[in-house]
Amino acid sequence: MHRLVSQLKAQGIVQSARVEAALLATDRALFVRDSSQAYTDCPHPIGYGATISAPHMHAYCMEWLVAAVPDARAVLDVGSGSGYLVAALAHLYPQATVQGVEIVPELVEWSARNLLAFDPALRASERVRVCTGNGWESLQGSTFDVIHVGAAASRVPEELVAALRPNGVLLLPVGPDKGDQAMQLWRKDARGELQEPRVLLGVRYVPLVQTRAK
Ligand code: SAH
Numbered sequence: 159m160h161r162l163v164s165q166l167k168a169q170g171i172v173q174s175a176r177v178e179a180a181l182l183a184t185d186r187a188l189f190v191r192d193s194s195q196a197y198t199d200c201p202h203p204i205g206y207g208a209t210i211s212a213p214h215m216h217a218y219c220m221e222w223l224v225a226a227v228p229d230a231r232a233v234l235d236v237g238s239g240s241g242y243l244v245a246a247l248a249h250l251y252p253q254a255t256v257q258g259v260e261i262v263p264e265l266v267e268w269s270a271r272n273l274l275a276f277d278p279a280l281r282a283s284e285r286v287r288v289c290t291g292n293g294w295e296s297l298q299g300s301t302f303d304v305i306h307v308g309a310a311a312s313r314v315p316e317e318l319v320a321a322l323r324p325n326g327v328l329l330l331p332v333g334p335d336k337g338d339q340a341m342q343l344w345r346k347d348a349r350g351e352l353q354e355p356r357v358l359l360g361v362r363y364v365p366l367v368q369t370r371a372k
Pocket residue numbers: 206207208209210211236237238239240241242243259260261262265291292293294308309364365366367368369
């Protein structure tokens with residue numbers, strides 16, 4: 159993990175001490191199927207058509223988030239997959255609860271086991287949670303300072319905008335499946351009005367599906 163993080167620093171992707179510490183604290187080997195691949199800067203298949211994102215993408219996302227919202231209290235990770243980013247975000251935001259939502263129940267179960275192996279005390283504290291759910295659907299009144307989406311949405315999901323607190327940010331890839339997608343950062347101002355997004359980077363993510371494929 160040290161070598162990988164040094165490499166991301168040398169490339170200028172990891173810039174802040176907070177992101178560096180969160181990456182170093184979160185051993186990727188606990189969140190992949192094949193731990194021999196854990197420290198290469200690539201996405202890896204985790205089953206069910208999902209991948210754990212490449213470390214440089216996790217690093218970019220955490221840098222954008224921590225710069226936009228330094229002190230989040232409630233964080234949501236939609237498409238939480240392996241659980242890696244749930245764990246890393248809990249380190250990045252030590253005061254926050256971090257909720258993962260994932261549409262594949264088998265991945266929810268696996269990620270809960272990964273989080274337990276990663277840090278039993280953190281898991282027991284209930285500061286991190288993962289549950290089965292659909293990012294396109296209502297979050298039943300829960301609101302968040304930071305929402306990260308780990309799958310590409312064809313358009314910005316209204317339910318996620320509704321769940322964003324004033325001064326909060328929504329970071330997500332937007333674009334067609336297997337087409338040109340762009341990472342967008344949306345912010346609500348202090349009055350709760352949605353600002354125009356910042357477009358950050360061209361990306362390739364698996365799609366944020368409407369319903370689970372049978
Ligand atoms: N950040 C995760 C990324 C996993 S890949 C990681 O690094 O491990 C994206 C995930 O989004 C997949 O696990 C997929 O099952 C999930 N997903 C796709 N559509 C979804 C939806 N509508 N709601 C919730 N999760 C979804």
